[in-house]
Amino acid sequence: MSDQLPYRPGPGEIPTNPGVYRFRDANGRVLYVGKAKNLRQRLSNYFAPLHTLHERTRRMVTTAASVEWTVVPTDVDSLQLEYQWIKEFDPPFNVRYRDDKSYPFMAITLADEAPRVMVTRNRRIRGAKYFGPYPKVWAVHDTIDLMIRVFPIRTCSDASYKRAMQTGRPCFPGQIGKCGGPCSGKVTIEEHRAIVDDFIAFMNGGDERFTRDLTARMKAAAAAMDYEQAAVLRDKLASIEAVLNKSALVLPSDTDADLFGVAEDELSAAVQHFVIRGGRVRGVSSTTIDKELDISGGELVDQILQRVYGDAAPVDIPRRVLVPVLPPDAAELQEWLRMRRGKAVEIVVAQRGQRAELLRNATLNAQQALLRHKTRRTSDYAARTQALGDLQEALGMTEAPLRIECYDISHLQGTNVVGSMVVFEDGLPRKDQYRSFSIAETSDDTDSIHQVLTRRLAHLDRADEPTGDGDGESQATKRRRFAYPPQLLIVDGGRPQVQAAARALRESGHEEIALCGIAKRLEEIWLPDEDYPVILPRTSEALYLVQRLRDEAHRFALSHQRRRRKRDIRSVLSEVPGLGEARIRALLRHFGSVSALRGATVEQIAELPGIGPKLAQTVHRHLRAEDVADASAGMPAEAPTP
Structure with a gap:
C-alpha cells in the first residue's frame, strides 16, 4: 500500500482558519467529523505517513475517499457546527454513545391547568420541569410519596382529573389521600399552583426555609395545645428530612454543578454524570462510549460535554461543570455554554477537597460501569x-x-x-x-x-506421550x-x-x-x-x-514485550547515572553473561577499571531493584519452547 493517500489536498490548499472537516467514503457517507482552530495544522496530522498513524486512525483515513472542510469565523462557531454535523450524520468513527438504560425522571407538568407530578422516561413533555435522573423507578416513587405529604399536588392522570372536575367527585387517588389537586375540592387552582411552586423550589435546592417554617409552626401548635395539628406538622417535617437524607449534602449548600467521572481504555469509555443542585446529588446517569479513533482524555471530555448540553434546556445547564481533565478548547466550550444558558458557565478540574473526593467516587462508579460494559456480552450465555x-x-x-x-x-x-x-x-x-x-x-x-x-x-x-507422576506410580498416558x-x-x-x-x-x-x-x-x-x-x-x-x-x-x-524491554540488561544499565555505553560494554565483556553480572557483589563490580566503589554500589542497587520489581510483578514463564 502506498504511504500517501490519493485524496490528500495539495500544498497550501488547506486554509489556516478555524473550521470543521469531514472525511467521506467512496459512497459519500460521512465517516468522521472534527473541528480545528487551524485546519491545515490539524489535517496534516491525518496525512502523515501511514505507518506512523495509530491503527484505528489509519483505518479511518484509508477507508475514506475524500476530505472536505468548512471555514467558520470563530472557534465557538466551529464547536457549534461540529455538534450539528455529528448529530446529523452520526459518523461511525466519532465516539458512539451507548446509554446503560433509559433513566426515569420526576416530571411536573407545568403547562397543565393543574400541574401533576409523575414518573416518566420521556424527556420531551411540553412545558414539563424535570428532576433526576434516578437510578431506579421505585426511588422516584418513594420520593414522590414523601413529597406529597408536605406539598399535596396532583398525582392523578389527565383523564381522571377531567372526569373529576366534570362530575365534582374526587379522583380515586384524591379519595385515599394520594392526590391533592383541585379535583379533591380542598384547594383552588391558584392555591394548587402555589403549592406546586413550593414543591419545585424545594426540589431545586432543598430550601431549608421549609424545614424552619414547619418546625416553628409545630412548636407553636404544641404550645397552643393543638396537638393534632402539631402531629400533622411533625409528620410533614419527618417526610422532608427523609427526602433530604436520601441525598446527603456533598458540597456547600449554594453549589449548583454537574460532575463527570470518566474511566477509559483503548476501545471504550464509561461516563458517570452527577447532577448536583443545592449541594446535593439530585441525579445520576451512566453512559458507555465506543471509541473508534484514538483520542485524548481532554478530547473525550469535549465530546461528552457537547452531547450532554447540546440539546439541554438553559435551566439544565449549571453555572459550574467539574471534569477530570480540561478539554483543549475549554474557553470556547465555556463561551458556547454561556450562550446556551444565558449566564456565565465555568469548566474546572476537581483537584482538591470535597470536589476531588466526589470526583473519585464518580470515577470509581465509571470504572465499575466500564467493567460491566466489557463483560456483559461475555457473561451472557x-x-x-x-x-x-x-x-x-x-x-x-x-x-x-x-x-x-x-x-x-x-x-x-x-x-x-x-x-x-x-x-x-x-x-x-x-x-x-x-x-x-x-x-x-x-x-x-x-x-x-x-x-x-x-x-x-x-x-x-x-498428546499421547507417556509421562511419570514423579511418585513411582505406574506410567499413565496424560495430555x-x-x-x-x-x-x-x-x-x-x-x-x-x-x-x-x-x-x-x-x-x-x-x-x-x-x-x-x-x-x-x-x-x-x-x-x-x-x-x-x-x-x-x-x-x-x-x-x-x-x-x-x-x-x-x-x-x-x-x-x-514491555517486560522483556524492562529486563533487557542494556536498557537497565543505561538508566544508571554515570554509566555510559563504553562502561556498559566493559561490564558485559568482563562478566561474560547477564546472570553473572546480576549475581556479582559490589566489590566485584568495583574491580573493573573505570568503575569506583560509589558507581559500583549504584549499579548493584539498580540491578537488585529491577529483580525485586520483576518478582513482585509475578512475571510468567516464557514461550512454550520445544
Whole structure:
C-alpha cells in the first residue's frame, strides 16, 4: 500500500482558519467529523505517513475517499457546527454513545391547568420541569410519596382529573389521600399552583426555609395545645428530612454543578454524570462510549460535554461543570455554554477537597460501569452461544469453535519480537492457558507467525506421550500442556499472515484446524486461499468475539514485550547515572553473561577499571531493584519452547 493517500489536498490548499472537516467514503457517507482552530495544522496530522498513524486512525483515513472542510469565523462557531454535523450524520468513527438504560425522571407538568407530578422516561413533555435522573423507578416513587405529604399536588392522570372536575367527585387517588389537586375540592387552582411552586423550589435546592417554617409552626401548635395539628406538622417535617437524607449534602449548600467521572481504555469509555443542585446529588446517569479513533482524555471530555448540553434546556445547564481533565478548547466550550444558558458557565478540574473526593467516587462508579460494559456480552450465555454459532456459519465450519486460540506479533522497530497466544473456551477467556513466545530471529511478521504456530502445533503431537507422576506410580498416558487442539486459530492480520499460518498448519499435518485472520483496516475476516474477505455485520456478536480475541492477544503481546524491554540488561544499565555505553560494554565483556553480572557483589563490580566503589554500589542497587520489581510483578514463564 502506498504511504500517501490519493485524496490528500495539495500544498497550501488547506486554509489556516478555524473550521470543521469531514472525511467521506467512496459512497459519500460521512465517516468522521472534527473541528480545528487551524485546519491545515490539524489535517496534516491525518496525512502523515501511514505507518506512523495509530491503527484505528489509519483505518479511518484509508477507508475514506475524500476530505472536505468548512471555514467558520470563530472557534465557538466551529464547536457549534461540529455538534450539528455529528448529530446529523452520526459518523461511525466519532465516539458512539451507548446509554446503560433509559433513566426515569420526576416530571411536573407545568403547562397543565393543574400541574401533576409523575414518573416518566420521556424527556420531551411540553412545558414539563424535570428532576433526576434516578437510578431506579421505585426511588422516584418513594420520593414522590414523601413529597406529597408536605406539598399535596396532583398525582392523578389527565383523564381522571377531567372526569373529576366534570362530575365534582374526587379522583380515586384524591379519595385515599394520594392526590391533592383541585379535583379533591380542598384547594383552588391558584392555591394548587402555589403549592406546586413550593414543591419545585424545594426540589431545586432543598430550601431549608421549609424545614424552619414547619418546625416553628409545630412548636407553636404544641404550645397552643393543638396537638393534632402539631402531629400533622411533625409528620410533614419527618417526610422532608427523609427526602433530604436520601441525598446527603456533598458540597456547600449554594453549589449548583454537574460532575463527570470518566474511566477509559483503548476501545471504550464509561461516563458517570452527577447532577448536583443545592449541594446535593439530585441525579445520576451512566453512559458507555465506543471509541473508534484514538483520542485524548481532554478530547473525550469535549465530546461528552457537547452531547450532554447540546440539546439541554438553559435551566439544565449549571453555572459550574467539574471534569477530570480540561478539554483543549475549554474557553470556547465555556463561551458556547454561556450562550446556551444565558449566564456565565465555568469548566474546572476537581483537584482538591470535597470536589476531588466526589470526583473519585464518580470515577470509581465509571470504572465499575466500564467493567460491566466489557463483560456483559461475555457473561451472557445466549450472546456467547449466538457468537459461536454465527462464527461457525460465517467460516463454514462443521461445528462451533468451542476452543479458539488467537495469535499476535509485537515488536519495537523490528527488535524485541514477541508472539502471544490467548485462549477462549466457550466464548470465555482462559487466562491460565495464555502463552508468550520469544522470537530470536525473524524476517517479518509473516515469518514470526509461521515460527510461533510451528512451535505451538508441535505440542499437539505429544498428546499421547507417556509421562511419570514423579511418585513411582505406574506410567499413565496424560495430555501435556498445550496438547488440547483448538477448533479455530485466529491470527491478527490479513491475507499474508493467514497464508503464513496456513503453511504452518500444512507442515505440521493439522489442516483439520480452521483458520482465519482479522484485518484491522475494515475488520474483515480473511480465510486461506480466498480472494475476498468475509465481512461480518458491525453489530454481529461473532465480530465482537473476534475483536475481543484480537485485542486481548494484542494486549498480551504488548505486556510481554514491555517486560522483556524492562529486563533487557542494556536498557537497565543505561538508566544508571554515570554509566555510559563504553562502561556498559566493559561490564558485559568482563562478566561474560547477564546472570553473572546480576549475581556479582559490589566489590566485584568495583574491580573493573573505570568503575569506583560509589558507581559500583549504584549499579548493584539498580540491578537488585529491577529483580525485586520483576518478582513482585509475578512475571510468567516464557514461550512454550520445544
